[in-house]
Amino acid sequence: MIARHILLALSAATLASADTLINTLQQNGFGDFASIYQDADPSILSSVDAGSNMIIYASKNVQGTTNSTLRRRGSTTNTQIAAMSSVQKTASSSKKLRFKRHQADSSPAVYQSLLSDPEIVNLGPGVNQSLVERPVEDVPTVFAGAGKAVLVVGDDIAFDGGVIRPVDSLLEIPGSIGNTLALFPQLSNFTALLNQFNLLKPVSEAAGITVLAPEDSAFAAVDTSRLTDEQMVAILSQHVIVNYVGYSPRLKDGQVLNTLANGTVTVAVRDCGVYFNGAKVTAADVIVGNGVVHTVASVVGSEDGDDTQKPLPLALLPLLDLVFE
Numbered sequence: 001m002i003a004r005h006i007l008l009a010l011s012a013a014t015l016a017s018a019d020t021l022i023n024t025l026q027q028n029g030f031g032d033f034a035s036i037y038q039d040a041d042p043s044i045l046s047s048v049d050a051g052s053n054m055i056i057y058a059s060k061n062v063q064g065t066t067n068s069t070l071r072r073r074g075s076t077t078n079t080q081i082a083a084m085s086s087v088q089k090t091a092s093s094s095k096k097l098r099f100k101r102h103q104a105d106s107s108p109a110v111y112q113s114l115l116s117d118p119e120i121v122n123l124g125p126g127v128n129q130s131l132v133e134r135p136v137e138d139v140p141t142v143f144a145g146a147g148k149a150v151l152v153v154g155d156d157i158a159f160d161g162g163v164i165r166p167v168d169s170l171l172e173i174p175g176s177i178g179n180t181l182a183l184f185p186q187l188s189n190f191t192a193l194l195n196q197f198n199l200l201k202p203v204s205e206a207a208g209i210t211v212l213a214p215e216d217s218a219f220a221a222v223d224t225s226r227l228t229d230e231q232m233v234a235i236l237s238q239h240v241i242v243n244y245v246g247y248s249p250r251l252k253d254g255q256v257l258n259t260l261a262n263g264t265v266t267v268a269v270r271d272c273g274v275y276f277n278g279a280k281v282t283a284a285d286v287i288v289g290n291g292v293v294h295t296v297a298s299v300v301g302s303e304d305g306d307d308t309q310k311p312l313p314l315a316l317l318p319l320l321d322l323v324f325e
Helices: 002-017 021-027 031-039 042-047 063-072 078-085 177-181 185-196 200-205 216-220 229-237 314-324
Strands: 054-059 086-088 109-112 130-136 139-143 149-151 157-159 162-167 209-214 256-258 264-270 273-276 279-288 291-296
Touching: 021 031, 021 054, 021 157, 021 162, 031 078, 042 078, 054 078, 078 086, 086 109, 130 279, 139 279, 177 185, 177 200, 177 279, 177 291, 185 200, 185 209, 185 216, 185 229, 209 216, 209 279
Parallel strands: 054 162, 209 291
Antiparallel strands: 054 086, 109 130, 130 139, 139 149, 157 162, 256 264, 264 273, 273 279, 279 291
16 A cells, blocks of 8 residues: 555656656757747647647657658648647547457557648548557557558657657648548559549548548459449449548447448458458558548448458449449
């Protein structure tokens, strides 16, 4: 009992002695990163005052990453960078989720950042941009924007408003679905079909969605000449989950989610992976301004079921229009 009181006293003393964010950054080799906060809107710093319980994802490799971010998004400001790097430590998390053979000790989590710029964020009224932190091959990894993932490279450093979590690169600002899909050559068929059937704009403008993007190999065997425009729109729309941002830590076995095609998909979470109507997720958590994109290995069918190893055969695709009539 005495030892417990000593530990509590030491913990309280540590918190009391913690310095400000700027001072702690500068004292630990994050001087360039500290300048981003100093140049940002003062409201960002006021949000991480003493007792605010924040996580600050800070990188010592700032200059090169900042330049690449600015090249991709000419309107990016230090305010936006600082806001994306600051997350509420008390934000939602969920049970441990295993992808393939990735089994780490820490549980994946979804954190809501301070980024709320309406030119970038479209997740619904009052919802800030989120990011995902989850282990990849036992290494804590942060998924933020532009299809990029950064690694956590050090222990948390306490300051009076929370902790600084060192990462190997600056977090990227999320872009639109169109710009983000263009970064992935293996999704070129899906992207081209969205453009061809005039779906890219409405998908990009919808608030709070999840896109299931089939790899090129999934569409390569589809003879689109046999399908009507209505059939193709129905198939593509089945790959867009509406009114739900399915970051991987939030996905639960047995979830039934609505799609843009007025259909549903059922989530299956297994030790061997995560599936949507039997289509296996091969790359998760590509963060975009209005939601998240997961790459899947096959075309997502309209029939629910628990057979996670057998996605809908491509030969059945022409029959999908019967489901959506």
